[in-house]
Amino acid sequence: xxxxxxxxxxxxAKLQEMLNQGHWPAGELLPSERRIAADLxxxxxxxxxxxxxxxxxxxxxxxxxxxxxxxxxESQTLTPMAQTIGILTYKDAANWExxxxxxxxxxxxxxxxxxxxxxxxxxxxxxVDEATIQWIKQQRLSGIIAxxxxxxxxxxxxxxxxxxxxxxxxxxxxxSPCLASFDxxxxxxxxxxxxxxxxxxxxxxxxxxxxxGNMAPDVYWLQMRNAGFEQACMGHNVExxxxxxxxxxxxxxxxxxATLREMxxxxxxxxLAERLKNGETFDAIVCxxxxxxxxxxxxxxxxxxxxxxxxxxCGFDNVWHRRWPTDGPLKHPIADVDTQPDATxxxxxxxxxxxxxxxxxxxxxxxxxxxxxxxxxx
Numbered sequence: 001x002x003x004x005x006x007x008x009x010x011x012x013a014k015l016q017e018m019l020n021q022g023h024w025p026a027g028e029l030l031p032s033e034r035r036i037a038a039d040l041x042x043x044x045x046x047x048x049x050x051x052x053x054x055x056x057x058x059x060x061x062x063x064x065x066x067x068x069x070x071x072x073x074e075s076q077t078l079t080p081m082a083q084t085i086g087i088l089t090y091k092d093a094a095n096w097e098x099x100x101x102x103x104x105x106x107x108x109x110x111x112x113x114x115x116x117x118x119x120x121x122x123x124x125x126x127x128v129d130e131a132t133i134q135w136i137k138q139q140r141l142s143g144i145i146a147x148x149x150x151x152x153x154x155x156x157x158x159x160x161x162x163x164x165x166x167x168x169x170x171x172x173x174x175x176s177p178c179l180a181s182f183d184x185x186x187x188x189x190x191x192x193x194x195x196x197x198x199x200x201x202x203x204x205x206x207x208x209x210x211x212x213g214n215m216a217p218d219v220y221w222l223q224m225r226n227a228g229f230e231q232a233c234m235g236h237n238v239e240x241x242x243x244x245x246x247x248x249x250x251x252x253x254x255x256x257x258a259t260l261r262e263m264x265x266x267x268x269x270x271x272l273a274e275r276l277k278n279g280e281t282f283d284a285i286v287c288x289x290x291x292x293x294x295x296x297x298x299x300x301x302x303x304x305x306x307x308x309x310x311x312x313x314c315g316f317d318n319v320w321h322r323r324w325p326t327d328g329p330l331k332h333p334i335a336d337v338d339t340q341p342d343a344t345x346x347x348x349x350x351x352x353x354x355x356x357x358x359x360x361x362x363x364x365x366x367x368x369x370x371x372x373x374x375x376x377x378x
Contacts (some may be wrong), residue, residue, distance in 0.1 A: 015054060033047055033048060039165070055068065084141050091147075106147055125153075141168070144171075146170060157178060160182060171185065171352040190224040190225065191370060193224070205283045207241050209284070211288060212244065265294075269302040290317050294329065313330060314334055315336040
């Protein structure tokens with residue numbers, strides 16, 4: 001902690017430096033005194049004295065009861081980037097293909113931004129450092145959209161927190177507890193799983209196996225799905241069938257779909273066989289995603305089960321026709337959950353626009369997109 005004798009001068013110098021560097025552009029409301037004091041590692045009394053001095057100099061304006069505004073002609077501080085939205089993603093835009101739900105969300109974000117007449121700039125999180133974040137602030141980008149993959153990584157969370165500290169509007173795709181301080185959009189995984197389970201139970205399925213693969217059971221969106229599954233089972237007085245997890249599977253080359261399907265199919269078959277050997281029976285399987293649909297069907301074939309007749313195989317994300325060639329053992333999943341990637345991308349851009357316009361309350365907002373149950377065949 002800076003000594004008492006010079007804390008006001010220290011706070012004044014730091015605030016002046018931040019104003020000169022454009023840390024808070026003209027017309028912007030400063031963060032709360034508590035937050036600035038914590039950032040500068042000073043108490044609120046000397047900080048308040050520094051703020052009063054800057055107000056006396058005409059650089060700040062008291063805006064009761066919200067705090068202090070940076071004085072200046074905001075129109076003169078606009079940069080060519082002021083109508084630009086940034087997207088934080090690890091994907092290479094030049095090689096991007098909408099073959100999965102997450103990719104389609106990103107595609108939707110890009111399309112929505114362009115259709116609204118704004119510009120889009122992509123940042124690879126691996127190349128984002130303190131200087132990049134300072135540049136984003138100084139150039140006054142409209143805001144930042146962060147993909148789900150970024151929001152789940154430690155490095156990504158650090159970047160998001162730095163942007164937040166600089167009052168850059170951010171919308172993230174996800175709803176894990178660590179993102180609760182951000183505006184965020186996510187699909188209601190619980191409702192999607194409930195709808196599918198309810199439909200299967202209505203079809204007479206009593207033993208529904210959730211094939212969750214090597215995904216950690218404490219992943220928040222998987223917990224949402226489990227909650228929806230258990231809710232539907234409870235409503236039908238059916239005991240939930242235990243989830244099937246397996247250890248991390250070997251690395252497989254996705255460039256050769258038939259080979260991958262066979263390898264992964266045998267891997268899944270070995271774990272299904274263990275459950276069947278113990279006397280369990282299944283009349284439906286819900287795959288964690290459409291990516292393992294055909295491999296799951298192949299696993300059933302290996303075990304002497306006709307995947308198109310003997311049980312119902314269901315997917316999740318409704319991108320099965322994009323993820324696998326149609327020459328696999330499964331003609332199509334009996335049902336799927338469309339996680340509405342287009343609507344999700346649109347909701348992210350709309351939420352960011354509302355935040356930028358000042359139409360939202362200060363508290364972080366959560367928009368839940370409703371999924372759609374798709375019955376693809378009987």
